[in-house]
Amino acid sequence: NAGVTQTPKFRILKIGQSMTLQCTQDMNHNYMYWYRQDPGMGLKLIYYSVGAGITDKGEVPNGYNVSRSTTEDFPLRLELAAPSQTSVYFCASSYHGQGAGDQPQHFGDGTRLSIL
Amino acid sequence: RKEVEQDPGPFNVPEGATVAFNCTYSNSASQSFFWYRQDCRKEPKLLMSVYSSGNEDGRFTAQLNRASQYISLLIRDSKLSDSATYLCVVSPNFGNEKLTFGTGTRLTIIP
Numbered sequence: 001n002a003g004v005t006q007t008p009k010f011r012i013l014k015i016g017q018s019m020t021l022q023c024t025q026d027m028n029h030n031y032m033y034w035y036r037q038d039p040g041m042g043l044k045l046i047y048y049s050v051g052a053g054i055t056d057k058g059e060v061p062n063g064y065n066v067s068r069s070t071t072e073d074f075p076l077r078l079e080l081a082a083p084s085q086t087s088v089y090f091c092a093s094s095y096h097g098q099g100a101g102d103q104p105q106h107f108g109d110g111t112r113l114s115i116l
Numbered sequence: 117r118k119e120v121e122q123d124p125g126p127f128n129v130p131e132g133a134t135v136a137f138n139c140t141y142s143n144s145a146s147q148s149f150f151w152y153r154q155d156c157r158k159e160p161k162l163l164m165s166v167y168s169s170g171n172e173d174g175r176f177t178a179q180l181n182r183a184s185q186y187i188s189l190l191i192r193d194s195k196l197s198d199s200a201t202y203l204c205v206v207s208p209n210f211g212n213e214k215l216t217f218g219t220g221t222r223l224t225i226i227p
Contacts, residue, residue: 035217042120042203042217043160058214090159104150104162105215 002026006091006108013081013115021076021111023091031094032074033058033105034066036087043090049074050096081115088112117142120218122204127223133194137221139204140186148207149180151189153200154220160203163189191223199225 007022025032030051035043035058045058049068063085065077074093078085092105122139129135141149149166164171166178166187177190187204204218 040124040219042219043215044217045214048214107159107161110159 004091004093004106004108006089006111008111009109010112011114013078013113015081015083015115017081018077018079019081021078021089021091021113023074023076023108024072025074025091025093025106026072027093027095027106028071029093029095029106030071031096032068033092033094034064034074034076035090035092036060036085037090037110038087046076046089078113083115086113086115118218119143119216120204120206122202122218122221124219125222127221128226129194129223130226131194131196134190134192135194135223136188136190137202137204137223138186138188139218139221140184141204141206141216142185143206143208143216144182144185146185146206146208148209149178149187150205150207150215151176151178151187152203152205152217154203155200160217163202194225196225196227199223 004025033048034046037043044060047066049055055066089111091108094105095103120141151163152160153163154160164173166180170179175192179188201220201222203220206216
């Protein structure tokens with residue numbers, strides 16, 4: 001059971017370049033999330049999705065875009081990379097439904113992104 | 117005031133000791149509370165949920181004080197493997213979406 005898989009694990013970008021961070025989960029979770037974690041800081045929610053075709057902004061969405069065409073995949077796109085986007089990016093997923101209770105968010109291993 | 121505040125530490129504690137962390141939250145309407153654990157350069161993982169009545173999982177005890185808006189985590193008989201960063205996490209909902217993470221408290225257990 002792979003859980004949440006993120007690719008790539010590391011990437012160096014030049015200012016102004018674009019890239020897509022991939023995230024896929026095989027747990028049939030309906031909710032998916034993208035966070036960024038800066039050194040010594042807590043995780044900040046960028047975007048989240050409650051199901052295929054539905055996305056919404058989190059706390060720090062500027063400079064990013066997402067899509068959710070399938071239940072499994074939730075890619076994060078950086079259109080014009082800026083040094084302020086240097087961070088560790090985590091994708092997560094969770095199940096929500098009637099009687100789900102405290103279902104944990106399952107995180108991927110993270111993508112370490114540097115913008116130079 | 118930050119939404120979720122934690123003492124960043126580091127806490128350096130000898131093996132076998134008891135250690136406690138506190139966390140305060142600013143949104144009095146918060147409904148769900150969690151402790152996550154994050155090892156160095158790894159992803160966060162749920163350690164335990166925090167219930168109003170307090171709850172225990174082996175050597176770990178979590179408590180919630182809604183009146184004072186703080187959450188605590190107690191680790192008894194600490195092990196070397198407990199070395200990690202402990203993240204206090206709060207949600208405005210009964211559930212697990214829209215989580216707000218604290219910056220974490222770093223714990224090192226010393227042999």
